[in-house]
Amino acid sequence: MITPRPLKRVFTVLAATLGLAYLLPLVWVILTAFKTNNAVLKNPNSIFFRPTLETFRAVINDGFGAILTSLQITISVTALVLAIGVPAAYALSRHAHPLWNRVATIGLALLLILQMVPQPMTVIPLFSVLANWHVIGTLPGLILADLALLLPYAIIVLRPFVLAIPNVLYEAARIDGASSVQTFFRLTIPMLANGIFTVGAIIFITAWGEFVYAINFLPEGTVLPVSGLLAQQNSQYSANWNTLMALAVLTALPLLIVFLFAQRRLVNGLSLGAVK
Known part of the structure; x- marks a missing residue:
């Protein structure tokens, strides 16, 4: 029988191994940038080299439009999803009539099935x-597509x-x-602070990295979001690895900021609303 102390050591070693497995690719990305x-x-795997910021300067100059486009799409999608999703979740949860509860259950089941497509x-x-609707090839059209993709998930969560x-x-x-x-x-919104920040952070991260709709609903010649700009760094015969990694580092910073901010607010969340 394994005693608690050796078992704890096994889990510690396992956690350290998994952490190292995730950390090494990130270190390689940053070094390559x-x-x-x-x-x-x-020598792509060398850890001894003279670091330079030339790649970051080029990425900032060439990718500023893509970053701005992604910010417009992501902020708009997150705001619309929360503005519609929070009242919808409230309406599907607080109605006391049995028939309405059955309808809400069937509706949520259909939303769950559609999420599997x-x-x-x-x-x-x-x-x-x-x-x-005459919005194809425009940012509002892409925002509506992302809204249709992410709103059911927000309501379910x-x-x-x-x-x-x-009650x-x-x-x-x-x-x-x-x-x-x-x-x-005055009651529901403060009590939902935990859920709102959780869903808002997930929606922001998902919309920031959305790729399929961006490359299909925006015409050629327009400024693509960062997901499309990342894809452009790979061609049929080669890849600009340093540019790709520098762009990946820069585009990950807003996600890191959002995650840290949401994590700090999630500590209070539901209990803070209940006290108020």
Whole structure:
């Protein structure tokens, strides 16, 4: 029988091994970003070289438009998903009528099934819809496509957070004379801080790296988001590895900032709303 202390050591070694397996590729990405193209071609795995910022300067100059495009798409998609998803999750959770609960359950099941459809299979139907709305080849059209992709996921994830809010708090709000709108903004929103920041962070990260809709719904010659710019660094015969890695490092910084910010806010979340 394995005692707790040796078992703890086994898990520690396993965790360290897995951490090292994830860390080594990241270290290689960062080191490659500080190399020149000649240094990469001469010895791609070398850890001793003269670092340079030339690649980052070139990436910032050439990729500023792509970063700006990604920010516009990601912020718009995240804001729209939360603006629609939070009230939708609230409406699907707080209605007490049995028939409505059955309808909501069936609707959520259909949303869950639709989430299983591979994203490339939705390109042609969405292309037809966006073309009929005369928004194909525009940023608003791409934002609508991302909204259709991510909104069901947000509703499914947010609903359990709404169900976790005690009914006693809503009864107390009604006794105090609060209207439905006041209850939603003054009670539900603070109580959903945990879920909102969780879903918002996931939606931001997903929309930032979305690739399939970006390359299909934006015409040639337009400024693609960072996901498309990353793909352009690979050609049929070669790849600009230092440019690709420098761009990867720069595009990962907003995601890191969002994750750290959301992680700090998640500590308070639901309990902070309950106290208020």
